[in-house]
Amino acid sequence: MRVAVVGASGYVGSRLVPELLRRGHDVVATHHRSPSTAYPWSGDVEWRRVDVQDEERVVEALHGVDAICYLVHGLDDPDFMRLDRQAADNVAYAAGVVGASRLVYFSGIVPDLPDDELSDHLLSRLEVEEILATADCSVLTLRASMVVGAGSTSFEVMRQMSTRLGVVQTVPAWMGGSVIQPVAVADAVWFLAEALERPEVTGHLDVVGPDRLSYVSLLRTYAARARLVRVQLPVWLAPVETVARVAGVLVDVPSGTVQSLIPSLGHDMVGERDAADVLGEPPGGRVGVADAVSRSLATTRAGDGAPDGAAVDGDPQAPSTGDPSWSRHRSVLDWVWSTARGR
Template sequence: MRVLVTGARGYVGSRLVPALLARGHEVVATSSDGSSRTGYPWRDAVEWRPMDVFDAGQVRRAVDGVDAVAYLIHGLDDRDYVARDRQAAQTMRAAVDAAGVEHLVYLSGLVPQGTPDEQLSDHLRSRLEVEDVLTAREGSSLTLRAAIVMGSGSSSFEVVRQVSRRIPLVRPVPMWMRGTRVQPIAVSDTIEYLVLALESPGTRGYLDIGGPDVLTYPELLRVYADVVSVSRVQVPLPWMPAGLMGSIAGALTDVPGETVEALVHSLEHDMICHVDAREVLGEPGRTLVGVRESMSRSTRPFDPAHDGAARGEDPHRPSLGDPAWSR
């Protein structure tokens, strides 16, 4: 199968590419200038095509001759990401329909069950809007919804790691976070599900992907502190709105501030699976990775001999091509 990976130089895309190559698929990777200027070890094993997702002609040429598309474009680092993500999705939908691409897989975020759209964060509403746009295409479109993706270099994981590292001794936790639950998923399992989804043409709709553990956010922070052997006392705060918390977390981390603020606004709801992908796609082929193991594997130092985006290596580990703020 010939698969186009958008966002191939991003966190998930850079780890999906070697997994697809290992399964014998041909990969077309996109970049804004069509070049392979990247530190990823697989850069010479794929075909590079230029693609500005807002240029309809370039997108149409990029998808020409491919069987499936992995759509991994998210614009949280832009203040106007809602409108830009909508436009990008509309451009891609028109292109894959015109090219007759058989299948498209979109990686999105878990959506709280029973929560009215107007109560969702802009981040989650935008993900749903992109999903609706892509689902309306002529060929099959499948959305995989995930909560926190656990792995070195993942924006969500880096917020947990950097906040825990940079607040000594005492960690303030808003009261509203103490009861909300999250079902993180290891990046290795995320990649496995994406491959299974791409290899399932004709499968439509959406599926939830998550790991074996469901925790509250304070529990998640405690597990991380235990894994890295640091002592942090959690102090409940009776008042701290999500907007203020997002601004503080953004200032404390190297993750782009707009991304942090958008993610924090999604913490006000339970983020757990309801439509289990395993019932449709099957098991990833091994036991799902739990939070503790995932964190342990994700906190290893960078080693160029074991790059996380190399074929046969652990995708939890750092990669030379990851953002500088994640190392």
């Protein structure tokens, strides 16, 4: 099958491509500015340039493909909701024009709340899902909460904040009671590849791991596996906007992305329609949170004799040479020094 991965150079895309290659699929990888040469699989795919805001270019980029996996999210732009709607509309239209038989979208778990109670991040994901569902082909949305893996945006926010906040970690009270069901990236890409091969499954499913836990418990699990001594201290007077701004300063992840993600932490993010009930379990079963964290921390840099995390024979949990520079492991002293110098 010829599969287009729209967003191949992003985190999930970089781990999905080797899974598709392992399964014997031909992969068309899209890029916006220039093809990525950093990932081990870069020479094994057909690169096509696309601007998802340009309907004509989207149609050209998807010509001749059998299936499409859509992984684009524009959190780093202040106008990301409008841009995401336009991009989704272009992809839905193009899927019908090129005759693709399958479209799979990787989204976020959306709590069952009125739209005015959802963060812009979650509301945008839901809007994109609804637009893509109008495509003239079989469509499935896979929803996930936190994806655990070295290089994942949400994982790197947790890792960097856990490292840099010191022994006492302040946890906003509005976040402390929320429950999350994280998924290892190794499992996420398995479910995505499986979904692309199962056109009879439509609608939406939740891609989740086997553990349900509070954000506080998640931070404790991370600290234990990272061998950090950390004590969580609840803070009642911590407005969402303030927490988002502070987090954006503390971590290397782009601040706009962080500030878009933080408000979602006040919601429960657990699965109600488990993808495993429909698509089956990954070989060996799903990875628990503790093991996913340990595998993600097993090596802090790609190379050093370890297989690249985006290699066909690598562990998707591990880092890759193609991961963004902000995901590189740095000590607290390195971070303080670079921050003082304006990064």
